[in-house]
Amino acid sequence: MELAQWQQRFEAWMAQHHATDDAAHDISHFRRVWMTAQKIAAEEAVDPLVVLTACYFHDIVSLPKNDPQRSQSSTLAARKTRRILREDFPDFPSERLDAVAHAIEAHSFSAGIAPQTLEAKIVQDADRLEALGAIGLARVFAVSGALGVALFDAADPFADSRPLDDRAYALDHFQTKLLRLPDTMQTAVGRELAIHNADYLVQFMAKLSAELQGDCLGIDASIQRRFRHSPNA
The missing domain is CATH 1.10.3210.50 (Hypothetical protein af1432)
Incomplete structure (x- = not known):
């Protein structure tokens, strides 16, 4: 399946399942992180589906900054993303699940998880650029x-x-x-x-x-x- 088709499917899922009044973590944020990630990855040999998926689901769980469990947000988001992809996108390549989950876990500033893959590094950078x-x-x-x-x-x-x-x-x-x-x-x-x-x-x-x-x-x-x-x- 083409990358654009995956993006359309993720967007449709978000429209139905991820309504939020959190302007910092809404669908527009996911789109911008993906656009920035593409700029960062332009000259790199990466798995674009892993990057795309992590960009769209990295904040599927985002606890408020004053929540005592805030540092667990990215781990919870990675866990929820695995479930979503298995249940709602059964044709998503299972061999990419671990890479997607790691990129989501490692994106968070508060989690302090070091990115181990280039895809995770790109997602982390793209998300942090949203704060600047x-x-x-x-x-x-x-x-x-x-x-x-x-x-x-x-x-x-x-x-x-x-x-x-x-x-x-x-x-x-x-x-x-x-x-x-x-x-x-x-x-x-x-x-x-x-x-x-x-x-x-x-x-x-x-x-x-x-x-x-x-x-x-x-x-x-x-x-x-x-x-x-x-x-x-």
Whole structure:
């Protein structure tokens, strides 16, 4: 079966079985991760069906960020995906199930599972790129709003004199996780894209800093210097 046919079937299944109000983990997210994965994998010898399937099902279970079992999401998603593929896609090649499950398990930041295959590395990179750039910026505040997290600490927005706490302040999440993502990327293409999009977040932080100081037109160069990714990192 052609890859496009598998994608159509997965999309149809999602439309029927995966209705969600979680804007960060909906069908549009799955599509974008797949599009990014194709860019990363363009020059690589990979199994595209494994990558496609993992991209579409990697967040079929996605517990809220404040759930105590959050780190188990990807393992639960891999387990559920095996069941879905066996029951609802009985013609899916059984010899690819282990590779799909591993790519799903290893995609999660909180799970801390190292990807062992190129397919898993590509899926992990593609998913992490969703946390950066304009989409990442929108997602972090959407998720924080849903959880009732404040945008930032008005008295100390960049945590100069306090511990970082992204459970209390959305902006803290940039330092606790997002700006660290480029150094976790598994592929050269993924790392290049991550650095570019992380710098977009730094630009936002610099603009925010200037506005908080009453400068609606400027950019805080000190924030740019402080947080921009070092090419030697």
